Amino acid sequence: MKILITTFGRDEAKLNVARRDIGYEKLIIITDDPEIDAFKKIREMESITGTEVEIIKVDSYDFMGCFNKIGETIEKYKNHDLRFNTSGGPKTLSAAALLMCFNKGIPAYHSEEKTYKLPVIKGMSFEEKINRDERKILRNIKKDCDAEKIKKKTGLSGRKFDILLMEMSRKGIAKMDYNGKTRIALTPIGEYFRKKI
Amino acid sequence: MVTIFATLGWEPKSVIPSLKIRDNVERMVVYYSPDVRGEKAYQKLWEYCSSINLALKPVKLKDQFDLIKIANKIRNDIKVYAGKEIIFNITGGTKVMSSAALLACIMEGVPAVYCNEKTGREESLPLMQIKYEDFLSTQQKSILRIIKELGENCTAVRVAEKANLRKPTVSHHVKELEKRGLIIIETSKEDSRKKYLKLAESVTLLIGD
Secondary structure: OEEEEEEEOOOHHHHHHHHHHOOOOEEEEEEOOOOOOHHHHHHHHHHHOOOEEEEEEOOOOOHHHHHHHHHHHHHHOOOOEEEEEOOOOOHHHHHHHHHHHHHHOOOEEEEOOOEEEOOOOOOOOHHHHOOHHHHHHHHHOOOOEEHHHHHHHHOOOHHHHHHHHHHHHHOOOEEEEEEOEEEEEEOHHHHHHHHHO | OEEEEEEOOOOHHHOHHHHHOOOOEEEEEEEEOOOHHHHHHHHHHHHHHHHOOOEEEEEEOOOOOOHHHHHHHHHHHHHHOOOOEEEEEOOOOOHHHHHHHHHHHHHHOOOEEEEOOOOOOEEEOOOOOOOHHHHOOHHHHHHHHHHHHHOOOOOHHHHHHHHOOOHHHHHHHHHHHHHOOOEEEEEOOOOOOOEEEEEOOOHHHHHOO
């Protein structure tokens, strides 16, 4: 089934452009205010064609909350033909959707007066750029963790471990801090992957 | 030394936290809209930066609502700073400006941050620092660039000649790139055996100018 997931704030016009330009059989709206009147009208319009409408509430001030909720929604419907309009709603919600689409390789669009297709590589996930040994390290990291302890837990050799840490830092997954001993802290994307792996 | 890029809205307050929490800021590059309020916000920011002797490079956007144009412009500007430490604050400006900046950051693997409205604090966005085109193989990137260069009536045979690759290799990549939504294969109206390769509209931003 073709499912259009869209972020939404108050601007119905943008949503209508997306509904016009992007094909769908089910509509999922992610919003921080599901009580507004606009949804009544949208449901009414969609009921004409028997299209199901699902509304998901998020807190747009909580960026990682939005990011994770969007990820869960994509995961829930991963066996369907998903397409995502990221133009609606507050900037944080829109940015979270945009990042998650690239992160998971979901075709994404930005509908304003016209619809732009965004250059997402379909089906290509950021996670593919994390190799087996890096996953091993991630699994053993807690926030702000001692590098020596992690090295022991993973069983990786000293040199290999150092190279992997540098590579993880270069990719923006982890940050290193040296204060007598090396400590590793995860970035938001590193933390997201750690929970996921 | 860090260069801070930022999109600017009607007030510079979303930009300032990025300056305050960092040591060794070398300069700031700021994108703002060409209306009166955008100009005023830039003036305020300029006064602030002047007071601390910080170099400020202004970029006035001609059309703050053209997503792809803005993303391409920002991406090209970012490339100038390749190899240097940069960070992009995407909080300010229109949503199109902000989304375009984020797109440019994804394309170039540049760390992006935003200023939380409630706390006033800067927060990092969950983004890997890998150029997005590096998710493709060297041959796939080269094929996309050749299709762009050849323009209309581009066939797999012409791509193979130009890329110095075997036809089956090109066909394999073409299938993969089609599956990934990056190219469109069209059958010739005159000769149904002939297939033309076209880039999907969005790919221009992926492979750059």
